[in-house]
Amino acid sequence: MIKLDGCKEEISLLESKIERLNDVSLIKDAMMEMHEEKDTNNQYIIKQLELQVQQYDHLSDDLTK
Numbered sequence: 001m002i003k004l005d006g007c008k009e010e011i012s013l014l015e016s017k018i019e020r021l022n023d024v025s026l027i028k029d030a031m032m033e034m035h036e037e038k039d040t041n042n043q044y045i046i047k048q049l050e051l052q053v054q055q056y057d058h059l060s061d062d063l064t065k
Helices: 002-064
Strands: none
Touching: none
């Protein structure tokens, strides 16, 4: 009877641990998705800034002519 109770407790603890690991995995996936979205946004911002610099260069060239 004592062995059975010990096994039940161990199974319960393992199930709890598996549940926590699944939660951690979901959190990591969500964080990865947020970082990818942030990277995409940063790339867009950089591209827009590059376009602005090109426009300023053209305006500067036009003013010096």
